[in-house]
Amino acid sequence: MFENIGEIVLLFWRTLLAMPQAWRQRDKIFDQFFEIGNASLLMVCVLSFFIGAVIALQTGPVLVERSLPNAVGGVVGIAIAKELAPVMMAILIAGRIGSAMAAEIGSMRVYQEIDALRTMNINPIHYLVLPRLLAISIALPMLVVFSVLVGWFGGAVVADLNHRMEIPFRVFFADLRDIVDLKDVANGVFKSFCFAVIIGTVSCHQGLVTIGGPRGIGRSVTKAVVNSIVLIVIFDYILTRFLLK
């Protein structure tokens, strides 16, 4: 999978150079943006709620047994804001949106639509890659903010209702606020921005290099999703290490 890293970085660079075209492409950026929101908002909601809930369920009783009930809010808060929301949402979006990008661009490649664009002097990077990359880079961080809030809420509900914790809702959030900083949330949002760039670039690149017919498109979709996820996990470690300083 890494033989293409050079090409992927080059595509990212070319897209950056195309940034002045962004205003011209604003309609397409909005379209993509709303498509991403529409396709994933409900899923983000459900996923985040249960992630928050299960983290509270796993860590809460252990902390309460050791007489650390007021650490529960902090542990759940930090885990979600800095790690789980950005990574899980990125993986969700890689599966939901990255796959769609690779499939759409891949089929345009296979059915010569991209060649047709080129004969009309329309740069596929301006026309296809730039709007997608910008839209996902705006949408994913926003989804992550939303996911963090819903995740905290999920954790708070379980901490309140679970008979092994019984930490009142308000107390949970007071504890959470004691430990979690705005910086921690910003940290997670920044990571998700980087993940969005990875998903967008990897998926668009994979779409553009698609060869063959429908089977080639299928292969591209799988590769786009798998490679995005692997890179997300690797970059998660690198970014966390670097942000911890």
Place this chain on the structure above:
Amino acid sequence: MSDNENNHHSGVGLVVRGLRKSFGNQEVLKGVDIEVKPGEIFVIMGPSGSGKSVLLKHLIGLEEPDAGEILINSEPLTTPEIAAKYRMALVFQSGALLNSLTVGENVGLYLTEHRLKPAGEIKKIVEEKLADVGLKEAVDKMPSELSGGMKKRAAIARALVIEPQLILYDEPTSELDPLSAVVIGDEILELNRRIHVTSLVVSHDRDLAFGVADRIAVIIDGQIVTVGTPETVKNFNDPRVQEFLNADFKRDNKQPRL
């Protein structure tokens, strides 16, 4: 005619010399030489797989030649500047309409993306060009709702919008009924007469070829076998050419081409 090269309403001359191209170890073009005069209608005929589509892709810059050169009005087509200086259009064999856009948006794409005209004017031009190819009612349809022949005609309309100086048609009449084929043939002639566009037509359609061509070239197995007026080609004394020209007509009806 090459002295008024900046006038968009005149065709450009095209010269291809020693063009070679291989895919893997299959040599598809084995040194192709052609010379198309400004404003000429030049038809290339040849059996399936002889490299016609690959040749057209080279001419519009979608493929890089392994060897040889392509000159547009005596300027080598190697830099994007030259490619951008002259307006060229390719009508793809498959149409290659953008499936996510309506037919109208496809036809107007060149103008909207390059911001060449205000929206109202683009709409008018699109309707006009679609009417030219007999697709007036299909403006708001999606390409997936069109038949193969309608897609081809929409693709021709999309090429016309560019007001090209060199227009390349890849089998413009395959998939068309005889009546529409005549309409397209007339359109090719009419366009050539009206704006003196240089037209390069790749076709199996013998009626079309002999009906519109100023000159015809026959390509077999990646090499030009003969070039000349329709009369000389028809009487060209080479068994492969004769076989192709005479067999082609019968086979065409039985095997609809992609």
